[in-house]
Amino acid sequence: MTDDFSPVPEDRFTFGLWTIGNRGRDPFGNETRPLLDPVDAVRGLARIGAYGVNFHDDDLIPPGSTAPERDGILKRFREVLDETGIKVPMVTTNLFSQPIFKSGAFTANDPVVRRHALRKTLNAIDLGAEFGAGIFVMWGGREGAECDAATDVPSALDCYAEAINACCAYIKESGYQMEIALEPKPNEPRGNLFLPTVGHALAFIHELDFPDMVGLNPEFAHETMSGLSFHHAVAQALWADKLFHIDLNAQVPGKFDQDLRFGSEGIRDAFYLVKLLDDAEWDGMRHFDAHAYRTDDIDGVWEFAVGCMRTYLVLRDKARRFAQDPEIQEALEVTKVKSLGIPTMPETGADRFERLRKETIDVDAVAAVGYGHERLDQLVTELLMGIR
Numbered sequence: 228m229t230d231d232f233s234p235v236p237e238d239r240f241t242f243g244l245w246t247i248g249n250r251g252r253d254p255f256g257n258e259t260r261p262l263l264d265p266v267d268a269v270r271g272l273a274r275i276g277a278y279g280v281n282f283h284d285d286d287l288i289p290p291g292s293t294a295p296e297r298d299g300i301l302k303r304f305r306e307v308l309d310e311t312g313i314k315v316p317m318v319t320t321n322l323f324s325q326p327i328f329k330s331g332a333f334t335a336n337d338p339v340v341r342r343h344a345l346r347k348t349l350n351a352i353d354l355g356a357e358f359g360a361g362i363f364v365m366w367g368g369r370e371g372a373e374c375d376a377a378t379d380v381p382s383a384l385d386c387y388a389e390a391i392n393a394c395c396a397y398i399k400e401s402g403y404q405m406e407i408a409l410e411p412k413p414n415e416p417r418g419n420l421f422l423p424t425v426g427h428a429l430a431f432i433h434e435l436d437f438p439d440m441v442g443l444n445p446e447f448a449h450e451t452m453s454g455l456s457f458h459h460a461v462a463q464a465l466w467a468d469k470l471f472h473i474d475l476n477a478q479v480p481g482k483f484d485q486d487l488r489f490g491s492e493g494i495r496d497a498f499y500l501v502k503l504l505d506d507a508e509w510d511g512m513r514h515f516d517a518h519a520y521r522t523d524d525i526d527g528v529w530e531f532a533v534g535c536m537r538t539y540l541v542l543r544d545k546a547r548r549f550a551q552d553p554e555i556q557e558a559l560e561v562t563k564v565k566s567l568g569i570p571t572m573p574e575t576g577a578d579r580f581e582r583l584r585k586e587t588i589d590v591d592a593v594a595a596v597g598y599g600h601e602r603l604d605q606l607v608t609e610l611l612m613g614i615r
Contacts, residue, residue: 231544234276234536241279241316241514242535244268244286246486247528249518259521260528265300266307273311275533281317281360281514284351285324301357308358316362316512317408317472318355320348323368323416333390334370334383334421345390349397356403362472362512363398364444365391366410371417380421387421388435395437408444408471413453415484424453425460429467442471446516447500448478448486451493458500465507473504475535476517486517488531490538498611501539502546513539545610552615555606561599 234240247268251259265287269280287304288297308315322332322344330336332344348365355363370387372378391407398405409432413423422428425445432441443464450457464470477487477497490497504513519531549555559565572579609615 232537232540234533234540236276236278236312238276238536238540239278239510239512240276240536240539241281241512242272242277242532243514243516244280244282246516246518247271247532248286249528251519251521251523253521256521260523260525263525263528266303269304269307269311269313271529272532273313275529276536277313277532279314279316279512281315281319281364283319283321284347284354285321287354290325305358315355315358315360317364317514318351318358318360318362319364319366320351322347323366328369331369331371331383333367333387335386336377341386341390345393348390348394352394352398352403352405353401356401356405361405362408362444363394363405364408364410364472365394366412366444367421368412369417370422371414371420373418383421384431388431391441392436395435395440398440399437406471407441409441410444410446410449410474412446412449412484415452424455425450425464429463429469432469442469444472444474445470446474447476447489447493447497448474448484448516451478451480451496452482452484454480456496457493458496458503461500462503465503465509470509470511472511472514474514474516475500475539476515488517488519488538489515489535490542491534494542494611495607497538498542498545498607501542502549505543505546548610548615549607552606552610554615555603555610558599558603558606561597562603563598 244265248263248265249260250262265282272280288300292300307313322328327340327343328335331340333341335341335344352363367387370383372380391409394407398407409422409428411422411424411428412420414420422431425443428443432438432443435441445457445460445464447457450460461470461473475489476485477489477492478485479492485492515532515535517531517535519528523531572583574582576582606615
């Protein structure tokens with residue numbers, strides 16, 4: 228398929244080994260697809276125009292692998308990366324699958340578990356540096372609680388911060404060019420997770436020893452699970468200069484973490500997100516943390532991956548049309564949205580507050596002004612429906 232919406236590496240689209248390699252297992256049923264060799268995954272991503280591949284440590288090197296097995300895996304992976312030109316922009320570590328992490332990793336009550344989690348993470352940081360990854364994502368999949376009586380939340384957050392501080396120190400002392408991105412999520416698999424939203428994570432970062440090294444990896448599904456607007460969350464991360472990475476997918480509010488194909492749900496929020504990132508000229512990776520429906524075979528997996536990228540490119544085109552549509556631009560003038568760029572207190576001087584108090588306006592006349600949101604919103608709806 229070749230058209231204006233065919234992805235190329237310059238679009239900076241990435242997928243995780245765990246996304247295209249998802250085998251279709253769910254809490255009620257076993258796998259419906261065979262294992263996908265990481266080498267085949269990389270070749271497939273190169274074929275469909277992706278830029279890069281990301282992975283958890285366990286995605287690439289199965290737990291329990293011997294040293295010779297590990298060396299062989301890494302050799303094959305390096306060779307296919309060189310062969311295809313696919314990059315590794317981000318890595319992460321799995322601190323949620325193994326039974327030892329059943330009650331948390333960095334925030335487990337047992338310090339033996341915490342030290343094991345930290346060792347595993349430092350090894351994963353080394354692995355990422357080996358492949359040139361600039362971002363290390365931390366999703367606290369088991370950092371949370373069901374039984375609040377067994378959890379001291381402030382102390383758990385101290386432990387969380389201690390672990391991230393240690394990772395930052397290790398990165399600096401090792402001379403790695405790497406930053407850490409925290410990934411918020413409200414719940415699942417734990418009943419309540421620590422750092423549930425972008426706002427929580429932003430506040431947490433400012434309590435760390437190396438706040439400049441730590442940012443965010445917000446995920447579309449996770450903020451939507453909280454009933455929040457993802458593009459608003461990303462906007463705040465951009466505003467705070469903390470958008471280090473991003474996970475794109477789709478989600479129905481109020482459902483379990485679905486990780487649906489990007490744009491398959493929540494198309495308006497997806498549109499405003501794409502517009503936001505392009506307007507900000509954000510140069511990070513567009514990473515798709517999603518997976519194909521359980522109903523599909525391996526051919527469906529590649530249809531899913533292409534679909535994620537094409538939808539992003541279609542929405543990018545819609546954002547360009549938004550900027551060029553004369554009726555939309557006229558409607559924007561009525562909203563006065565561009566006036567947000569005017570300082571509320573443009574004047575300086577010791578008497579600035581006195582001058583502000585002396586300013587008078589016709590309150591009733593200003594209150595009577597309509598801002599045309601209905602018209603603008605309908606124009607955007609028509610744009611997304613393809614009739615503009």
